[in-house]
Amino acid sequence: MMENQVYHIPALLGPTLEGMAIRPDGTYADLTFGGGGHSKAIMQQLNQRGRLFSFDQDIDAYANRLDDTRFCFVHGNFRYLKNFMHYYGVSALDGILADLGVSFHHFDTAQRGFSFRYSSPLDMRMNTSAAITAADIVNTYTEEQLTNIFRLYGECANPKRIAHTIALKRQTTPITTTNQLVDLLSTVILHDKEKKEMARVFQALRIEVNDEMGALKQMLNAALDMLRPGGRLVILTYHSIEDRIVKNFMRSGNIEGKIEKDFYGNTLSPFLIINNKVITATPEEVESNPRARSAKLRIAQKK
Ligand SMILES: C[S@@+](CC[C@H](N)C(=O)[O-])C[C@H]1O[C@@H](n2cnc3c(N)ncnc32)[C@H](O)[C@@H]1O
Incomplete structure (x- = not known):
């Protein structure tokens, strides 16, 4: 902080x-x-x-x-x-x-990884000794699981497309930082809705990380x-x-x-x-x- x-x-x-x-x-x-x-x-x-x-x-x-x-x-x-x-x-x-x-405190502490405004590891754990981070979810959940999370917890406009883009990218490069995720999302999210949609994706991941x-x-x-x-x-x-x-x-x-x-x-x-x-x-x-x-x-x- x-x-x-x-x-x-x-x-x-x-x-x-x-x-x-x-x-x-x-x-x-x-x-x-x-x-x-x-x-x-x-x-x-x-x-x-x-x-x-x-x-x-x-x-x-x-x-x-x-x-x-x-x-x-x-x-x-x-x-x-x-x-x-x-x-x-x-x-x-x-x-x-x-x-x-x-x-x-969570949103404003860059290294916790809750905010797309900062560059940091993709973490999002409220309990910093918990086992699963947002990076684990992004890199290991199936495309279908990711789609469900983005639909259910983020109410994202295009959950399937976001999940598919992540699944393709991680085949070559693991997604481990907020910046990587933001760059990737900006290729599939409409520019005028960018901030709102990014926030939704981040919210969905955070809800899943912390169950x-x-x-x-x-x-x-x-x-x-x-x-x-x-x-x-x-x-x-x-x-x-x-x-x-x-x-x-x-x-x-x-x-x-x-x-x-x-x-x-x-x-x-x-x-x-x-x-x-x-x-x-x-x-x-x-x-x-x-x-x-x-x-x-x-x-x-x-x-
Ligand atoms: C919205 S803030 C609460 C702010 C507080 N009412 C205040 O006046 O400052 C939510 C807090 O609850 C904690 N929290 C969220 N889920 C929790 C859980 N399942 N068990 C314990 N703490 C949790 C978070 O770490 C965070 O500090």
Whole structure:
């Protein structure tokens, strides 16, 4: 990270905190600590008995940890929420926050390989000791697997063509840097849509590298088990695939989004939806923090 670079600016801070409906003596988990913006705001609402466990799988976030005995930094993947809470002797949580995806720190740190703006190894791992990098995926996945990733996670306009171009190129030269990928993509992406499409390809690879959808699904099930009745599940999403998963889970209580009904036709869900209409950033917030423009906030309460 460059000196004086902002680690992250939290999106929708006010509505997120309001959505958490903090009990001052409660036990909370912020599953995506990052720069600690949301965590700090949660801490400010806790009294001496309150506790906060903040997770991040990226050890860089540890540098932002809060110096407070009520605070615990958990270096790990939130998919193991239950295991970690068990380890810390916590049987139930009063609220769980997840601000999904990557931080500014990831995009703005050239050598991490998340951004097509910089030249670097094609990495994109949030957990730098994880086994698979973006280069591994680009060079070893089948053309069909790549097409699926670009279609599903990137919603790319031309997933097949992009995958085919990669498959041809790597027969002669392995693709190991962001620059190589960018040069290759610029041969198949329409010039006027270049930045948007590049961002989509990079997003798709990042989601696959970090198994973001797998981790999200596992975490949602764990969150349902860990929440106390009345506890809040507050989630910020940044693209339609993860938002759909969260929306369906909050409505149904299961990953498939299968709505169960009772004898009288009433929906059986373990959650009460707090905001039927998704909450997004105001124009003022987007003006001061353009990266908040795609944030969607969903809040549910365990019945
Ligand atoms: C959008 S940022 C969160 C920013 C934070 N709310 C703040 O105020 O600074 C997402 C963070 O979650 C972390 N993260 C993403 N997926 C994770 C996972 N499955 N387990 C643990 N941490 C994860 C990322 O490393 C990143 O630091």
